[in-house]
Amino acid sequence: KPKSIEDLSGVGQAVLNKLIDAGYSSLEAIAVASPQDLSVAAGIPLTTAQRIIKEARDALDIRFKTALEVKKERMNVRKITTSSQALDGLLGGGIETRTMTEFFGEFGSGKTQICHQISVNVQLPPEKGGLSGKAVYIDTEGTFRWERIEAMAKAAGLDPDTAMDNIYYMRAINSDHQIAIGDDLQEFIAKNPSVKVVIVDSVTSHFRAEYTGRENLAARQQKLNKHLHQLTRLAEIYDLAVIITNQVMARPDMFYGDPTVAVGGHTLYHVPGIRVQLKKSRGNKRIARIVDAPHLPEGEVVFAITEEGIRD
Ligand code: ADP
Ligand code: MG
Structure with missing residues (x-):
């Protein structure tokens, strides 16, 4: 699992710099971004934006959980x-x-x-x-x-x-x-x-x-x-x-x-x-x-x- 944006798969130094310059310097920021915004702001293809947003969400475990999971x-x-x-x-x-x-x-x-x-x-x-x-x-x-x-x-x-x-x-x-x-x-x-x-x-x-x-x-x-x-x-x-x-x-x-x-x-x-x-x-x-x-x-x-x- 990625622990920071440097660990996102398929994100090279150039894209990394674009993301950081556009203010998406944390997994949190990426996880809650809209694919369109991220794509435009960082100058990356929409599909790439969608992929790294999903990866950031998985990394942060942002998904529905049952109350029992929360308890555990x-x-x-x-x-x-x-x-x-x-x-x-x-x-x-x-x-x-x-x-x-x-x-x-x-x-x-x-x-x-x-x-x-x-x-x-x-x-x-x-x-x-x-x-x-x-x-x-x-x-x-x-x-x-x-x-x-x-x-x-x-x-x-x-x-x-x-x-x-x-x-x-x-x-x-x-x-x-x-x-x-x-x-x-x-x-x-x-x-x-x-x-x-x-x-x-x-x-x-x-x-x-x-x-x-x-x-x-x-x-x-x-x-x-x-x-x-x-x-x-x-x-x-x-x-x-x-x-x-x-x-x-x-x-x-x-x-x-x-x-x-x-x-x-x-x-x-x-x-x-x-x-x-x-x-x-x-x-x-x-x-x-x-x-x-x-x-x-x-x-x-x-x-x-x-x-x-x-x-x-
Ligand atoms: P804060 O960080 O909230 O400003 P402290 O945690 O530094 O406060 O608390 C300071 C108090 O701790 C002092 O007023 C003193 O009563 C107590 N204290 C500090 N050192 C000792 C010590 N060696 N023996 C007993 N009490 C101490
Ligand atoms: Mg103190």
């Missing part, structure tokens, strides 16, 4: 423990593979600590709530600390050096760099199939900082959406978990509104996945709440951030 697909989803039973319960058992999970909340609400914890816990054997896998950690804010990995790994009964060796870390310097890393991830993970979680902490900060002002909102959103869809595809193709974080200001006056809309952007609104809002509580306690997940009951749970990591 979902049963294959695997879960990574957060080290808090309450938080796992809220998430329906833990962080899911084939899914993008977003943690959003104010500064200090625990987003980065959860990312550290998952990059350790993914390494645990399945009977302890892991996937015996490795982690990719993309850090945009410079808040990754190996000391925290060491402490959490020890507390989880893992050898700290081995645990650190199983985390592929990259600092993203700006949004273009972040997107370029995203572009390269597919190849990286194809070569390193033991990677079972990809973390981007935070996914939004560079975009917010670089695209300021109303007039830049649309451009920002377009770039961010492309990046997010890329990550979603990774989750689906490689059966891995994707975790993103998103810092939003606490706005007590907006308590009843959607907190992400309140800070100027339907940031991650149109991308499927699970969204978890984090809030500070007393001391080391934090509150987690699921936001608009179709299959999970609404509710709040309390967890704690300790020296050993995330706990109940």
Whole structure:
């Protein structure tokens, strides 16, 4: 099965360039194109357009499925423990593979600590709530600390050096760099199939900082959406978990509104996945709440951030 447009059969470099120039740079874009549009835009025969559209749809498994098939697909989803039973319960058992999970909340609400914890816990054997896998950690804010990995790994009964060796870390310097890393991830993970979680902490900060002002909102959103869809595809193709974080200001006056809309952007609104809002509580306690997940009951749970990591 093709994993990107480069793999489509009978598509040489010339046609590939035409497709990309015409904006059909992903399997998704091709899968939902009309044969006529694609044929004209890329200057290829109609029959070729029809053929590659079909191939793209097959690759993405776009077809009618029975509900039973959908159920069976979902049963294959695997879960990574957060080290808090309450938080796992809220998430329906833990962080899911084939899914993008977003943690959003104010500064200090625990987003980065959860990312550290998952990059350790993914390494645990399945009977302890892991996937015996490795982690990719993309850090945009410079808040990754190996000391925290060491402490959490020890507390989880893992050898700290081995645990650190199983985390592929990259600092993203700006949004273009972040997107370029995203572009390269597919190849990286194809070569390193033991990677079972990809973390981007935070996914939004560079975009917010670089695209300021109303007039830049649309451009920002377009770039961010492309990046997010890329990550979603990774989750689906490689059966891995994707975790993103998103810092939003606490706005007590907006308590009843959607907190992400309140800070100027339907940031991650149109991308499927699970969204978890984090809030500070007393001391080391934090509150987690699921936001608009179709299959999970609404509710709040309390967890704690300790020296050993995330706990109940
Ligand atoms: P966010 O990423 O949402 O801004 P963090 O995940 O960085 O927030 O959480 C920061 C909080 O984590 C700190 O306020 C502190 O309470 C807690 N924390 C960080 N390191 C430790 C530690 N070594 N021991 C206990 N708690 C810690
Ligand atoms: Mg953080």
